[in-house]
Amino acid sequence: MDLEKREISAETITPLFEVAFGHRPAVVAAAPGRVNLIGEHTDYNEGFVLPMALNNINVVAAAPSPTGKHRWIGGPGEEMIELETAETAQPGEPFWSNYVRGVITMLERRGIKVPAVDLFIDSNVPRGGGLSSSAAFEVSVCTALAALCGADVSPTDRALIGQATEHEFVNVPCGIMDQFISANGRRDHALMLDCRDLSYKLIPMSDPAVSVLVIDSAVKHSLADGGYAARRKNCEDACAILGVHSLREASLEQLEAKKVELGDLCYRRARHVIGENLRVAAFAEAVQKGDWNAAGVAMRGSHASLRDDFEVSCAEVDTLVSLADTIPAAASVYGARMTGGGFGGCIVALVKSADVQTVAEQMIEGYRNALGIETDYLITRPGEGARVLYQA
Numbered sequence: 095m096d097l098e099k100r101e102i103s104a105e106t107i108t109p110l111f112e113v114a115f116g117h118r119p120a121v122v123a124a125a126p127g128r129v130n131l132i133g134e135h136t137d138y139n140e141g142f143v144l145p146m147a148l149n150n151i152n153v154v155a156a157a158p159s160p161t162g163k164h165r166w167i168g169g170p171g172e173e174m175i176e177l178e179t180a181e182t183a184q185p186g187e188p189f190w191s192n193y194v195r196g197v198i199t200m201l202e203r204r205g206i207k208v209p210a211v212d213l214f215i216d217s218n219v220p221r222g223g224g225l226s227s228s229a230a231f232e233v234s235v236c237t238a239l240a241a242l243c244g245a246d247v248s249p250t251d252r253a254l255i256g257q258a259t260e261h262e263f264v265n266v267p268c269g270i271m272d273q274f275i276s277a278n279g280r281r282d283h284a285l286m287l288d289c290r291d292l293s294y295k296l297i298p299m300s301d302p303a304v305s306v307l308v309i310d311s312a313v314k315h316s317l318a319d320g321g322y323a324a325r326r327k328n329c330e331d332a333c334a335i336l337g338v339h340s341l342r343e344a345s346l347e348q349l350e351a352k353k354v355e356l357g358d359l360c361y362r363r364a365r366h367v368i369g370e371n372l373r374v375a376a377f378a379e380a381v382q383k384g385d386w387n388a389a390g391v392a393m394r395g396s397h398a399s400l401r402d403d404f405e406v407s408c409a410e411v412d413t414l415v416s417l418a419d420t421i422p423a424a425a426s427v428y429g430a431r432m433t434g435g436g437f438g439g440c441i442v443a444l445v446k447s448a449d450v451q452t453v454a455e456q457m458i459e460g461y462r463n464a465l466g467i468e469t470d471y472l473i474t475r476p477g478e479g480a481r482v483l484y485q486a
């Protein structure tokens with residue numbers, strides 16, 4: 095994965111659209127990738143998550159197609175694909191077209207008729223690194239198409255459309271976190287989401303003294319590989335034994351009382367989820383007080399639990415997280431943890447801004463020395479959620 099720093103905007107995509115299709119876009123929309131600060135594998139358990147939007151975005155330029163057929167281009171230099179309007183009702187080739195087919199289908203299920211469209215897509219959200227490039231894709235396409243159709247689709251509805259696209263067109267049984275933050279993120283705020291009822295609270299994170307550092311493990315991450323679905327199943331099994339509708343309803347006391355019936359695996363999976371919900375609350379409170387050390391404690395606890403109880407980390411990611419404690423500049427790191435679905439992907443750390451560049455460089459060097467892997471990082475702050483950048 096290349097943690098891309100290329101700037102993209104309405105200004106960069108418009109000429110690409112014009113050259114490809116011979117007319118101007120009617121709408122340009124954007125939606126960001128995300129990094130989850132804490133609350134991992136809790137969303138599909140009706141729990142709490144606390145992600146923030148990145149400044150890396152997926153941008154979509156769109157206009158009605160004069161040919162009566164859909165014409166879509168998945169990125170600069172890529173070939174145009176053509177589809178009849180009836181073809182978007184089911185998944186098909188190429189694979190990436192499913193994100194667009196799904197969004198069109200979900201809009202139509204809501205009674206919004208989408209005409210044949212010309213679409214040009216560009217993105218600087220790193221792919222396959224657990225930074226939700228697909229959520230950014232779905233939510234930006236949905237934002238563009240809703241604007242094009244003059245339809246009022248709320249940010250939360252756009253998130254649900256993105257999630258339904260994953261479930262039905264991409265075959266990824268994801269929760270709602272990624273699409274939700276992509277649709278609802280705010281600059282300089284993290285977002286604490288209650289996945290039970292989708293109510294949320296924006297948490298200011300504008301302290302210039304603290305930076306968010308994202309480092310890629312360079313280990314490929316794919317949610318379609320089965321580990322994710324297997325964890326969901328473990329959680330459902332634990333619910334059945336605990337006699338609850340979701341792990342959100344279970345307490346640590348209930349868990350201990352059923353320890354034997356649960357068996358080691360389900361016990362540990364459930365312990366992660368129940369404990370993680372408590373850590374999200376502790377983290378949110380710490381950030382609101384500006385107590386970055388306490389926020390770091392919650393992050394460290396989250397990583398240990400994901401590694402040992404939920405078993406979704408991997409050796410490379412664990413190496414990166416432990417480097418945050420052992421590099422010479424370790425005192426400038428408040429906390430670090432894996433972020434996203436796991437099995438590779440990125441880590442996220444909260445770091446003193448004055449030293450963040452040094453920390454990043456020492457981490458990269460330490461990782462190279464430990465595992466011989468060359469990788470990259472992003473230093474960032476919470477970015478803005480989905481928006482229309484231009485409308486004719």
Ligand code: GLA
Pocket residue numbers: 133134135136137138268269270271272317434435436
């Ligand atoms: C992926 C999924 C999310 C969430 C995380 C784990 O990013 O898309 O819904 O389950 O994994 O927290």
